Amino acid sequence: MSIAKAISNAMSGLTATARGTETVASNLANVMTPGYARREMAVTAQLQGGGVRIDGITRIVNASLLSEQRLAASAVGDMSTQAAFHKRAEKVVGLPGEPHALTTALTDFQAALSAASTRPDDEIRLSQVVSTAGTLADRLNTASAEVQAMRGAAQQGIRSDVATVNAALERVAFLNVRIAVLDADGKDATPLMDERQQMIDRISAIVPVQEVAREAGKVALFTAEGAVLLDGSVPARLGFQGGDQVTADQVVGAPLERLTLNGTALSAGQMRLFGGGSLAANFAIRDEMAPRLQSELDDMAFDLQQRLADPAVDPTLSATGPGLFTDAGTRADPAARTGLAGRLALNAAVDPRQGGQLWRLRAGLQAPTDGPVGQGAVLSALVGAMEASRPAGAGTGFEGNATLAQRFGTVESRVSARRVEAEADLSIRSSRQSTISGSMMADGVDSDAEMQRLLQYEQSYAANARVLVAVDDMINQILRM
Template sequence: MSIARALGNAVSGLTATARGTETVAANLANASTPGYARRDLAITAQTAGGNAGGVRIDGVTRAINASVLSESRLAEAARADAATRLDFATRIEEAIGIAGNAGSLGNALSDFRTALSSAASRPDDTIRLMQVADKADALADRLNAVSDAVQTARTAADQAIAGDVATLNKSLAQVAELNRKIAILESDGTDPSSLYDQRQGIISEIAKIVPVQEVTRAAGAVALFTAEGAVLLDGTMPTELSFDAAGQVTAGQAVGSGLSLLTQNGQELTSSQMRLYGGGSLSAHFAIRDDLAPRMQASLDDLALDLHDRLADPAVDPTLTAASTGLFTDGGARAALADKTGLAGRIAVNDAVVEAAGGESWRLRAGLEAATAGAVGDSSLLIAMSDGLDRAMTAIPGTGFSGKGSLADRLATVETRIATVRVAAQSDAAIRNSQADTIFARLTADGVDSDAEMQRLLQYEQAYAANARVIQAIQTMMDKILEI
């Protein structure tokens, strides 16, 4: 081997070790950076006329397991979906409260029944009659509050949908722009690894909103599709999504009646087409707004109607007729099955027994439509009201209840339904979190290992020293030659 060739080999080795040291430094510096993929220096042996000619740097490669990355994104979408549903179920369960705890709906019902029993023992005591009205009002207020919590959750879900759509549009535009920049750098022979990392991070954030499948295209570009096949980005122009937020959502609103679905490239999707965007936080928000919350509202409305009908029954209060308003009203009117949607948010105590509203508390003893106060020792109506709450009555046709039960039984049914939703959501979230954590561990296992990087750094140091000794030996040889 000639001295010139030996020198060339050593110089190429020094260049490769310097570049390799840079990749190690970058790996160590970004070991905890989300979306960063480990860099590896790709080198091959050079040959010149069949003889060894040093090493050639082919470039820097990103070490990423595409299949595990895809699994991780799907798992993160499922995690976001489960977490969103669990958060909703937990908030509604907290709003209804645990029976026996202060501020719970069950406690409000218990206080009302206790007040009726206390007043029945002393029907002549105006204070006890006023306490019945107060506890009835507190019960109505708790129903109103839980109903408001359900509608607040629907409103928040509607607003979250708008936020998710805005994030999707922005992120897809960023991915399209990065596709363009990567293609330019690829054509120039410049290393675009940092842009790949940036794009990977953005796509991972998109995957939390809607599960994403990534398909590699020419010149380093990628196309994005939802797990169900909807095109998000394929080419230079991303799909444009839009959504009309409703503002404040009320119990009577539904899709096609004040609420909208997604619009894709100017075309509103149908309910069946919405499955194309299922699986992430976006679909979870739609499920809360259009399915989970309305079902909980329906259960609360059934309970409110059951409470209303028990105490508006002429068999309980003989002064009432089939058209009269009872102790509880639908915003001042008699409640009806046909208009029960949102009743839990409108139910209120009849002003006829509220002295602050111009009513008379003695009507709780004599009858809501009694002409006179009657005998002060008559407790029959108060007892009848208490019995009406406790009586096992056949479920009102058209409601979600079945069989016979007392009002407490109906409340227990509602509490059980809400608790069941929460427990199911909690179980699903635990499974999704475990799956996502397991896959993430597999993904990070292919990431930066600081011990391995330090070992590579030592190898580069040894290679650098070896090449430097070759150059030093060549210099010594040249010096000897020049001395001749």
Template sequence: MSIARALGNALSGLTTTARGTEMVAANIANASTPGYARRDLVVSPQTVGGNAGGVRIDGVSRAVNASILSELRSAESARAEAATRLTFAAEIENAIGIAGNAGSLGSALNDFRAALGSAASRPDDEVRLTHAVDKARVLARQFNTISDKVQAARSAADQAIADDVATLNVSLTQVADLNRKITALEADGSDPSSLYDQRQGIISEIAKIVPVQEVMRPAGAVALFTAEGAVLLDGTVPTDFSFAAAGQITPDQTIGAPLALLTQNGIDLSSPQMRLYGGGRLAANFAIRDELAPAAQSLVDDLAMDLHDRLTDPAVDPTLAAGMAGLFTDAGAFADPANKAGLAGRLGVNSALVISEGGDAWRLRSGIGAATPGAVGDSSLLIALSNAMDTAQAAPSATGFSGTATLIGRLGAVESQISTARVNAQSAATVRNSQADTIATRFLADGVNSDAEMQKLLQYEQAYAANARVIQAIQTMMDQILEI
């Protein structure tokens, strides 16, 4: 081997070790960077005229297990969906409150029942009558608050959909742009690894909104589809999504005007077509807005209707005519079962009982429709009102209740359903979190391993030293030749 060839081999070795050392440093520095994939230097022997000619750098490879990455994205999508559902379920459970705790619906109902009992023991005491009316108003406000929180959750979900759609559009545009840049770099032989990392991170964020399948296309580009096969990006122009947020939502609003679904490339999607975008945070917020929150509202409305009907029965208060507003009202009027949606938010106490509204507390003792205060010692109506709540009665029409139960029993059933929904959501979230964490651990195992990178660094150091010794030996030889 000539001196020139030996020098060339050694220089190629030094160049390779220098590049490899840079690669190791980049791997260690980005070990915790989301979307970063471990780099490996691809080298091969270089031959010149059939003889060894040093080392050639063929390029840089990204160590990504595509199968595990796909599993991880699906798991993260499921985690995002479960977390969104759990947040809603916990909010509704907190709104109703735990039975027996201050500020809960059950506590407000028990306080009202206790105030009625106290007034029944001294029907002549105006203070006790007023106190009972005040507790009835607190109970009505508690229903109002729960209804407001349910609708606030619907409105928040509606806005979250709008935000996710905007993010989805921006992210798909970014992926399309990165596809073009990567294709250009691949064509001229440059290293597009950093762009691959950036694209991987963006797609992983998209997967939290809607489950994504990634399909490789020529020249490093990718196509994106939902798990159910809807096209997100396949080519240079991504699918364009739009969504019109409704703003403040009321209980009577359902899918249609003003509650919109997704619009894809200018075409409104139907409910069956929305299944193509099932899973992920987007689907969870649609479920909250259109299914979960309306179901919770219906439960509270049913309970409000039961309370209203029990205390508006002419058999309980003989001074009431059929269709006349009783102790509890629907915004001041008799509650129509056909207009039950949102009743909890409109529930109030008859102004005829509220002193600050020109009413008289004695009507709680003598009857809403009574013309005169009547006998101050007559507690029969107060007892009848209390018994109406404590008697097992058939479920009111137009409600989801069945069988016979007391008002406390109905409340217990509602609390049970709300708590069960939260427990189920929490269980689902726990399972999804565990699955995602397990897959993430597997994915990270294929990522940067600091110990392995340090071993590579030692190998590069040894190779560098060996090539440096060759150059040093050549220099010594050249010096000796020049001295001759």
């Protein structure tokens, strides 16, 4: 071997060692960096000329494990959004014994009615009936407003998710182009690949995605159900139009909208293409979960209004007139029940603040004059109507016979059960995600293995350095001859 060839071999070895050391240092520095994939230097021996050639830096990724991690992230994004809604819904309805619970307001109202029925002449007790009845109506109004606020928040969440997905897809498309250019030039594109992985991970929490490798280091993206998000240089464009405020009577199509894909509105069936992440969860809250809760509140309000508007309870009432509770001053219409919980109000005829008279509670809402102060028949009938076990009304979500308190309790238990179920499901999905993430970490940078590789590079460096020292000694001896 000639001296020149020995120097060339040693220098190529030192160059490879330096590049390999940089790779190890990068791996160790980014061991906890999200989206970072372990690097390995690829080298081959040069048969002609000797030495080694650096073929490039290889990015080590377990594609199947990464895909599972993204699907798990989508599942967690979906259920965490739903669980947050159910937790808030439980606070809106309340639990038995809580001061703000609907059942607490109902219990207070029933207690005030019972107390007044035993002393109909006591205006303080009659005032308590009016006060607790107003509180019950206010609680139902507040609960209804909160439900619509949650629908509005879901609508804002949809808009935010759509904006995030569009921005991330644009970035992935740009990175695809840059990676292809660097690949063609033979330059290291792994930092851009890390960034691209982070962008795709961000999308996966909103919409489940599948990544498919394309030529020149590019990737194509599809939803788990097959919708094309990116396959080429131009990404798909999601669209959504919707205001911040949502009312109880608004439904999909009148005027709530679904997604658009590249300017084309999606049908109900096509929306399944984007199911599984936080985006689908927000649509489910806006269009299914919150309306179901609103319907239950409306059913409770309707039952309350109808029980106390019965002429058999208050003989002064007409068959169509309002009772102690009204729907904007009139009797509730079964066909226009949607949003009733938000409109329910105390009849002004008994509210002194609205020009009413307390004596109408004992004499009857439409009584022309006050009768004997000791008459308690109407108040007793109101108590009996509240405590009577009546069949569920047609078109309601209730079943069988029950008292009004049992109806309220049924809704409380349903809301609580949904919250418990959602949190249990979230716990299972989060555990699965943690397991997969742990596998990803184990398959990623191993600090012990990197230190072993660093020792190997140190030994390689020392060996090549000794070759150069030996060559230097030989040259010096030749020069001294």
